[in-house]
Amino acid sequence: MKLKLTLILFLCALLGPCCLKAGAQATTPEEQLKELQKGIDESVEKMADNYKLEDWQIFYVDSIMTHDFLAMNEELQQLQKTKATNTDLYQQIQDKWMDQMYEAFHKVFDEKQWARYLKNGAEREKKNREKRAAKREKSQQ
Numbered sequence: 001m002k003l004k005l006t007l008i009l010f011l012c013a014l015l016g017p018c019c020l021k022a023g024a025q026a027t028t029p030e031e032q033l034k035e036l037q038k039g040i041d042e043s044v045e046k047m048a049d050n051y052k053l054e055d056w057q058i059f060y061v062d063s064i065m066t067h068d069f070l071a072m073n074e075e076l077q078q079l080q081k082t083k084a085t086n087t088d089l090y091q092q093i094q095d096k097w098m099d100q101m102y103e104a105f106h107k108v109f110d111e112k113q114w115a116r117y118l119k120n121g122a123e124r125e126k127k128n129r130e131k132r133a134a135k136r137e138k139s140q141q
Contacts, residue, residue: 072097
């Protein structure tokens with residue numbers, strides 16, 4: 001539960017600047033990247049403790065999260081530059097990258113770790129992403 005809350009708070013911190021008006025941002029892009037990396041480091045540390053990850057798994061989890069959160073942040077910033085106000089677009093980008101991390105973690109975790117990861121909220125979050133994707137697909141038809 002703590003890990004899920006951490007990830008939610010981390011995502012709020014990540015997405016927060018995207019929701020602010022350009023002139024209202026209090027931090028520089030460099031400061032935002034430092035905060036993003038700090039959040040990733042904290043999340044990796046908690047995952048390592050919660051799932052009893054081996055050193056090689058910690059390396060992969062850190063690499064996955066760093067790549068995917070930076071890529072997600074880049075896409076969100078590009079969307080923000082277009083001055084898009086449709087929150088569904090931001091949610092769709094977030095869902096895409098969270099799905100990618102979900103799949104990547106599945107390849108890294110052993111069965112016991114994966115079961116614990118799912119139990120700690122990943123399964124519920126995956127179902128929510130699938131529901132949103134189905135809703136988007138239905139509305140496009």
